[in-house]
Amino acid sequence: MKIHLKKYLDVKLILLLTGFYALFNIVYVAKAAYMHHYFPRMPEFPWRDFLLYNILVDWVVVVTYMTLIAINTKKLLNKNYSWVKIISIHTLFSILIGLIIRMIFDIFGILAGHIDPSEYELQESFHRFVAVMELNFLIYFAMIFIIYTYYYLKQVKEAEKRHSLLETQLVNTRMKMLSSQLQPHFLFNTLNSISVLADLDAGKAKDTIADLSDFLREILYSSDENEISLGKELKTLEYYLNILNIRFSDHLKITKVIDEELLNKKVPALILQPIIENSIKHGYSYGHTDLEVHISVQQEGDHLQIKVENNGEPIRLSEVELQKKGVGLANIKDRLNNLYGSDFFFKIRNKENNVGVETIVCIPLK
Structure with missing residues (x-):
């Protein structure tokens, strides 16, 4: 009462x-x-x-x-x-x-x-x-x-307060992603891969340079919209996945199942990349040197569901601890809360029988 x-x-x-x-x-x-x-x-x-x-x-x-x-x-x-x-x-x-x-x-x-x-x-x-x-x-x-x-x-x-918070959070997301990607190990590994490719496959080396350039450009100079179409989000993600495929070569397999009827639906800008990065970062271990990551985007009732799964190392931390350590995960949850109030679902959990980890995001269809 x-x-x-x-x-x-x-x-x-x-x-x-x-x-x-x-x-x-x-x-x-x-x-x-x-x-x-x-x-x-x-x-x-x-x-x-x-x-x-x-x-x-x-x-x-x-x-x-x-x-x-x-x-x-x-x-x-x-x-x-x-x-x-x-x-x-x-x-x-x-x-x-x-x-x-x-x-x-x-x-x-x-x-x-x-x-x-x-x-x-x-x-x-x-x-x-x-x-x-x-x-x-x-x-x-x-x-x-x-x-x-x-x-x-x-x-x-x-609404004005939420809009201001969302703008700040979007800027923070871009800066965190840029900071993450500009860490020495990322650039060193990517540039080293390009250097190796230059002798083996000059065309693929040029493509990787273009992907790196386009990916960083999208983070820095894309519009300040808090929500963009799924199609645009996947286009930005593709640059990042191309770089990962070059860096990890045969040790990483990424598959996607996307409902093409959802490509015009709105999703939070830059939501997929930090989730996938977290999945890869925590999925690799001494016992899991070959990693498979599966990305699916489907409609569930009147919601759009994004699911990122891997077959790697199970998580040992609580969800709160994981969000503190994960790249941009806490920021994602805050943005979802400001965009959709209580009408969203965000969960990171081990799959059945500890055969991997899945991250699930459900948001209203727009």
């Missing part, structure tokens, strides 16, 4: 509604004082009873009711109902609040001795409700406007 309230109850919003209705009551009291002073023929009424009966009780009832409405409004926003349905629901609630206030005032009046139970008439009470029905309607929808404006502005600020 506490978790439920914490999720839907926004204290700042309730204070805003409380302040708005308090301001309305101040204006109402000022109007009553003005009318009483300048129109002495108006019937006398005791100010104490007026402030207690017409103002305080009304304020408590309305604020309590609008707190419940604010909670339910957030639920309505999460359910993505149509505007017709939302307006219909709030119209019904606006009528209901008038009936509730009228009923509470009648009960309070009877208990306080202002109304004689023997003389109480339900029809007369209903007439009083109808007399102020349009005012209740306007006050209710004024407060609903405040609620929706509050949540809209809050969502805009959160």
Whole structure:
């Protein structure tokens, strides 16, 4: 129950509604004082009873009711109902609040001795409700406007914050990948492979130089979009895989199964390379000198699933420890969280019977 309230109850919003209705009551009291002073023929009424009966009780009832409405409004926003349905629901609630206030005032009046139970008439009470029905309607929808404006502005600020975080994370991803690839061992091994190829196969050496150049260029100068098409992501990945095939020669076999109908779907930029690099880095060991890596991209319901598997060394670390050691893995999880909220799946785990490791990413289809 506490978790439920914490999720839907926004204290700042309730204070805003409380302040708005308090301001309305101040204006109402000022109007009553003005009318009483300048129109002495108006019937006398005791100010104490007026402030207690017409103002305080009304304020408590309305604020309590609008707190419940604010909670339910957030639920309505999460359910993505149509505007017709939302307006219909709030119209019904606006009528209901008038009936509730009228009923509470009648009960309070009877208990306080202002109304004689023997003389109480339900029809007369209903007439009083109808007399102020349009005012209740306007006050209710004024407060609903405040609620929706509050949540809209809050969502805009959160979206701007997420966008800023994503831009920072994308830059960090590029820098981490570039730093990783520019480490001496990577460049040395790649350049050494090119040097060997220059004597054996000049054409393949040129191709490897082109792949290295294109791969580094994609990391540095590609667009700052947080999501790109799967086809573009695979094109960048191909440069990296070509270099790996040259470096590891017959000791690395990479296979791919890609659903071509998904090539235009959006995926996070630069998500595949660090996953594959991690798979290769942790897959090789003294007992696993020949490594097979399989990449698959398939549709699973309304999600796109990326799976990278190897037949190498099982992981001994926890997922948290692995993400700290893995190149860019923690950054990937943070980006997925900012892009998709809770609507994603990211897992690194040993395969059945410890015959390798698989990394799985599931994201909504776009």
